[in-house]
Amino acid sequence: MIYIGIDLGGTAVKIGAVSASGQVLGKAEKPTRAERPYGEVIRDMAEGIREILGQLNLPEDQIAAIGVGVPGAVNNDTGYVTDCTNLGWMNTDFRGEMHRYFSCPVILENDANVAALAEAKVGISKGTHSSIMITLGTGVGSAIMMDGKLWTGSHGVAGEIGHMILVPDGVACNCGRMGCVERYCSATALAEQARHYSLTYADTMILQMAGGKKENITAKMVVDAAREGDRLGVQLFTNYCRYLAMTIDNVINFFDPEMIILGGGVSKAGDFLLKGVLSYIPAYVMGAERAGTRVVLATLGNDAGIIGAALLGLK
């Protein structure tokens, strides 16, 4: 039997067949084009699954389950995506639509939870007592794992670390409030800050990398410029690391997990990010015991979403 995992993103839908032990056996990818009716996106998913079955030369009844990681809120009782602003999906009957193509169990989960599950089952946090995975991408998400199980809260919405208030009355956030973690610690925030300050730092390497057009600036350019010692790049990245360290330290002070895992786009900065963040840990963590929490990088990379979604089917 194989387990299908679907990583539903704003740009692409990644589909994979995974073994019970978490090994990726085959993959397919489709553009999301979220402006389409959701039925067309799910039709493309079904097509991707059939492509993989073809690659592996397996019949449909070898699929044990289909799991999907959604960048939003889901309800597994109804099989609906309840609120996914990024895709514009509200109360969308995902399971019902998928059942038009495949009759196996279809399980939905938030994408940050899915990535955390993957790391806890076959990645860096395997065997830990407790861990928090923080995803640094377009937004900032997190997932809480205890004793190998996800803690999703009393209303199924735990882990919204991106909307904890980091700076009272700080930068305005999409959510309508001010000073949220997401406005300081997401890839989006890092790129936005660079766009803003590139007006006054006209000689910055970041602007050169973007071909002189500030609207083309990405978070990766800021990180790369910081590595090269570019003045604006270093300032913005240092500030980013400091705010991320405060956020991590707040989680450690409150929850005292065994491990914190950094994933998502910005985590691709690797040891450069880790070193920058770790330098601020003693400044904000209370007491020596808490400093025992290990802060590490995610290890499963781009496949985490596929693997975690597939492993949802193992339950």
Added chain:
Amino acid sequence: MIYIGIDLGGTAVKIGAVSASGQVLGKAEKPTRAERPYGEVIRDMAEGIREILGQLNLPEDQIAAIGVGVPGAVNNDTGYVTDCTNLGWMNTDFRGEMHRYFSCPVILENDANVAALAEAKVGISKGTHSSIMITLGTGVGSAIMMDGKLWTGSHGVAGEIGHMILVPDGVACNCGRMGCVERYCSATALAEQARHYSLTYADTMILQMAGGKKENITAKMVVDAAREGDRLGVQLFTNYCRYLAMTIDNVINFFDPEMIILGGGVSKAGDFLLKGVLSYIPAYVMGAERAGTRVVLATLGNDAGIIGAALLGLK
């Protein structure tokens, strides 16, 4: 059988005999006088226990266990109080000393955890799926309960909500860092702010209540003045509620508990506090589901420490 609960505070040691169902059967109290050798404090505890046995006309062998709530860190494997700055107890052999007087099991726990346990077993959070108790006193502590059990973290030090960073680079804290929750949400902080601003608001009712001496100002005076509409009192208390709401909301956004319980000295302000805090919840909590977390006042009052400590013996 009876369960002895000891609430070890900076000023007083409260001792109680409690039934297995959490009913307080008898009480005694001794001044702590923490400047004494710890052996003398524990000798007074033993004396208090004997007084209660006398009140109840029970022999010593009717004590099932002795539990103690400590305003600091403890180690139940060794029976030591490992770090209690308030009393100046560092690596203090509490259990060994208590066993000089009584041979029953002696269990130690942090005082915030003890109060949360009491509320969860016989108080307002009984039967909840998850709850966080926040203690607003000299400092700000918290305890995390899930499915009737305490979550103490991977290094036994979870719940240090008072030292989460609330205001980056904010007011300097005793812990050596800046902007900690404790500097905005403790009784101490509220009194300190009033002392500071009483210089410029010389006509404030708070200063009158303190007999004109700013060093006599307490948090209770600020709350009482706010109730009366005193300008400085209202400003400080409103600000206090706003910062406390941000802290509560950060916990809700991250952890999504079923209930948040406010205890400790400032919670005696009752509905006046609750109303002030609740008015800010929609401003900082992300999404309607999370707003389902109930924020309530502790119900066990002064006896919570005794009851919770005694119930430690039920394990």
